[in-house]
Amino acid sequence: MSWYLSLPIAIPFLTAIFAFLLRASPYGRWISVVGSVASLIFSIMLMSIVLREGVIAGQMGNWPAPFGITLVADLLSAVMVLITAITGLAVAIYSMGEVTKRMEQLGYHALFQVLIAGVTGSFLTGDLFNLYVWFEVMLISSFGLLILGGRKEQIDGGIKYVTLNLISTILFLSGIGLLYGITGTLNLADLSLAVEDVENQGLLTVIAVMFMIAFGVKAAVFPLFFWLPAAYHTPAFSVSAVFAGLLTKVGVYALIRMFTLVFDHDIGFTHTILLWVAGLTMVTGVLGAAAQSDFRKILSFHIISQIGYMILGLALFTPLALMGAVFYLVHHIVVKANLFLIAGVAEKIAGSTELAKIGGLYKSAPLLAILFLIPAFSLAGFPPLSGFWAKYILVSASLEVEGWIIAGVALAVGLLTIYSMTKIWGQAFWPAHPDGIQPKLSHLPMFTRLCYLIPIAGLATLTIIIGFFPEPFVQFAERSAAQLLDPTAYVTAVLGETQ
Template identity: 75%
Template sequence: MSWLLSLPLIIPFATAIAAFLVRGHASGRWISLTGSAIALAAAIALLMVVLDDGVIAGQMGGWPAPFGITLVADLLSAVMVLITAITAFAVAIYAFGDIDRRREELGYHALFQTLIAGVTGAFLTGDLFNLYVWFEVMLIASFGMLILGGEKEQIDGGVKYVALNLVSTLLFLSGIGLLYGMTGTLNLADLAQKVETIPNQGLLTAVAMMFMVGFGIKAAVFPLFFWLPASYHTPSFAVSAVFAGLLTKVGVYAMIRMFTMIFDHDIGFTHTILLWIAGFTMVTGVLGAASQGDFRKILSFHIISQIGYMILGLALMTPLALLGAVFYLVHHIIVKANLFLIAGIASRATGSTDLYRIGGLYASSPLLAVLFLIPAFSLAGFPPLSGFWAKYVLVKASLDAEFWFMAFIALAVGLMTIFSMTKIWAEAFWKPHPTNPDPALDQVPHRGALLLPVAGLAVLTMVIGLYPEPFVVFAERAAAQLLDPTAYITAVLGAAP
């Protein structure tokens, strides 16, 4: 059982090492692709077992919890691991057309697989300090990927990214130290039981706020998001797609985990703050996007506004709202990574990501136009695409909890999202290209490798949208596990005495 848990971690690490040793050689991309495919199979197997047997846990090195490092997979962890593997697989295919030889020589594939290992580790770990370690693995790998290529703009974005993430890490680490001082344990399951016995619950709230700010920077919530639009439009498209899909979501996942399992002692205080954060994040993100004129910058700001929805689900803390948050996480990763991949193809066909200097894609490549419309409308929440159900559940949850204003904001932000998406549509696809009369998709090299993952992710969006029933049921079970962590605690620590 424990090997099933460790495989999604071991495979990307082993792939990273193999790809690193042959870096610069053409086989690196095949190693990366094969590794991603195997990791995908392992992630599917893990999810199957978790669906059948409930929460599973493994003690690494045979050291029993709460002393050793525990890996745990409940439904949320398992589905996040799977969605990470899917994104990684799609991007590994995309890299065939997007990553040039020079970046490969600098070790792109090794960094990419290390990043995936870091993300997967963060989803699987059941230990707070181990979570910090995975965050570091992620940060180091993502910094390497961000500045790969060494252009001036990339270094500029990279410095902002690293500086702010270090602040976040520092807060997170201080929080861990304080929590350890209060409870004497860092195992999440053990913590969940021990936090209730802390005499000074006010101090616990203070620590909760440190975690909120620390994870908030990672998740790019208001007002801590400014590193994201400063850096996400600079690296190559495959890199920005992985970042956009996965990195901020690890912050959101950590927040959901901590604020349902550990910091649920004073919901009236912490979750009210989260509610305000959610509202502001949604609004500022979408307004920021409206003011941008670059394909990737618009998408970057939309990541922020979408994070707001997930935080909204967490803040409401009802079963329906958490269902929405889980559903949103999964839907968002697929759609967002896909949109960044499309931005890459559009830029290759037309020569730029600056919306005012490109155009004519609809006339020259209607296939790409259709492939863009699916995730774009899904992002905005058009029925019957995946985003519609995600938004519907969250709006319904806020109405049920009688937060009318939040429901209104969620709907209004959806409307504003359509505005941004139509802007991209009008500028990049509809209007004729200002200089080049015929930007052609069929002149793009390796267009098969570029279009295949985009089409695959679009199909996934359609499937979730047209047949949401099993996904909603799944999200409901995951949300139930989050609200009642008994199964999680039992799986890690054994049955209560």
């Protein structure tokens, strides 16, 4: 069984090796695509096994848990791995159109695949220190991708991204050390049992807050998000798309995992902090977006406000709310990666991402306009697209626990999201181009155009499918939330029946 768990991690690594060896040849990019297809196939297999058999766990090197490194897949992990593979494939195809020969020679595809491996590893690991290692794998490859090309903005944004992420890493590491000191284990399932026997519950809460800050930096929550809008608009569009889709969501995943499985001893304290954080993240993110006038900067600030919704689901800690968080996570990755890809096409044909400098996209590139409207409306929460269901579940979860204020905040933030989406529409798509040129898709070479449009159309279709047939996805999120709230199945799968 452990093959199914390790292959989604091993395949991107193998692909990275071959892509690195062939980085100077034109086949390197195809290796990346083939590797991504293979990852997708194995993620689907993993998903079907988890759906059939419940939580599965594998002990690496056959050391019994809790001594060895454990890989675990429950429904949340499996769906995150699957969505990572989907995003990875979409971006790998898109990169063939966008990434320059120079960037390929510097090892773009290898770094990209290592990033995917790091993200997948973080989702599958059942060991806290192993999670730290995957975070580092992910970080170091994201550093490389972020500054690849070496333009001034990239170096500038890179410094802020690197330094703030390193601080979070060090906090995470100290938290691991202290948690090991008081419990004597690093296995997540074992930890979930061991924290109950800790005498000094106050110290445990302190450690919980350390983890909250460390993962909060990764997830870009208020007030720890400053690295995100400084860096996400600077690299290549493929890179910002995969960052926007996946990186912050690893932080959210880690928060959800730790604060449902391990740190559920003092919910009144920790989850109240999370609730405040969620509300403030939503509001600051959306206000930041309203103040921006650049396509990618608006989208970057929207990531922050959307992260707030997911944290809200975790903070309320009811079955309905966690179900909303899981649904939101999946919906958001698809939509956000897609919007960044679309911003890339807009820049290629209209010449800039500054909204004041572009226009005319609706008239001369109607296909792109329609493809933009789908994720944009979904992000803002228009029925019947995926974002509507995600927001609907979360708002009704807030109303269920009589959180009138937070429900109001969530609704108001949705309204402001529409405002900034309208701003993009009203400046980039609706009026004529200020320089009088006609930004047509047919100006791009045929191959490049296909590489751009296939992933965008694919992700938009996925958004529509989730929107129009939400029933299986909602049921899935419901089962997944039930697993998160009752970790017995997770613990049994890792430690065996005897525990």
